[in-house]
Amino acid sequence: MFQIIGIVLLFGLVFGSFLMSGGSLAPIIHAAPHELMAIGGAGVASFLIANSMTVVKGAGAGMGKVFAGPKWKASDYRDLLSLLFLLTKTMKSKGVIALESHIENPHDSTIFSRYPKIMKDHFAIDFICDTLRMMTMNLEDPHQVEDAMEKQLEKHHHEALAPAHAIQSLADALPALGIVAAVLGIIKTMGAISEPPEVLGEMIGSALVGTFLGVFLAYGLVAPFATRINQIVEEESAFYKIIQAVLVAHLHGNAAQISVEIGRGNVPSGSQPSFLELEEALSAIPNEA
Incomplete structure (x- = not known):
């Protein structure tokens, strides 16, 4: 929502101030279109040249996240803590x-299937299972496990x-590409130097639109x-840090x-359940789980 408001304000204030100062949008x-x-x-061509298909697809997904926000909500953090509680409790009581x-x-x-949204995150499930598998192989040194998880x-x-880095690189390139478009417009203008001043002025104005x-x-x-994509990635990474913190603490x-x-x-402040909320979530887990 804030992103849509920001875009509306961006266009409204920039072009609105131009109109208020007596400018015309016609040029x-x-x-x-051609600029x-x-x-x-x-920009698109250079983006494709510079990046792998994986990064290109990730950039497309990231643009969706700009408007949708982080995929993990407050309820998902409670579910993750509940899942880790069940796993660590099982290890404590049954080995x-x-x-x-x-x-x-x-x-x-029966434990993982209780939390279908977490199940859809392949990295989260693999991260948990790989770490628990290391523990079953008698790798029980907390520092070694923590180091492996950190990597x-x-x-x-x-x-x-x-x-996010690829999109930032594109942003860094766009002003220069705007100059390229402007230079092409100037070349076109110089080819019509014999035209009257009003025609040349219109052509120069069109060239400057590129810049x-x-x-x-x-x-x-x-x-x-x-x-914004960078911020979302940083926030979503906290989800996996929780897995590390709980299993190392165990x-x-x-x-x-x-x-x-x-x-x-380790839960981000905006999504962090209170102590009582977590207690209620853990208490709501059926005994057979």
Whole structure:
């Protein structure tokens, strides 16, 4: 919602101030199609040249996140803490062997299947299962496990940020591409130097529209989109940090309740459940779970 409001304000205030100062939108409207074709076409082409298909697809998904926001909501953090509570409680009461069937086939697990949204996140499920699998192989040194988890998180975080970096690179290039479009317009104008001043003025004005659009798109739209995607990736990464915090706390010998309480402290403030809310969520888990 805020992003839509921001876009409306951006166009309304920029072009509104231009109109209030006596400007006319007619030259901009006339020049915009071919200037946007040059700038936008060159931008898309350079974007495709510079990035892999994975990054390109990630950038498209990231643009959707700009308006949708982070995928993890407050209820999802409660579900994650509840899932980790069940797993750590099972390990405490029945041993790691009791978890083998769950971590080898999480899609058939009665524990994991209780939380379908988390099940759709392949990295979250693999991250949990791989860590628990290390524990079943007697890798119980908390520092070794934490280090292994940290490396996985760093790799995932680096890959998740690649689309934001690619879009930021596009934003950095757009002003220069706007100058390219403007230079082409000037070349066209110089070829018609014998025309009367009013014709030359219109042609120069059209050329300058290219510079304006390059800067306007770069700093008004594309760069803010990249910044917002970066913010969302950073916030979503907290979801996986919770997994690390809870499982490492468990390896340090803490009770399941204490481990998830440590994990609760890593939840972003806007989505963090209170102590009582978490207690209610854990109490609502059926005994057979």
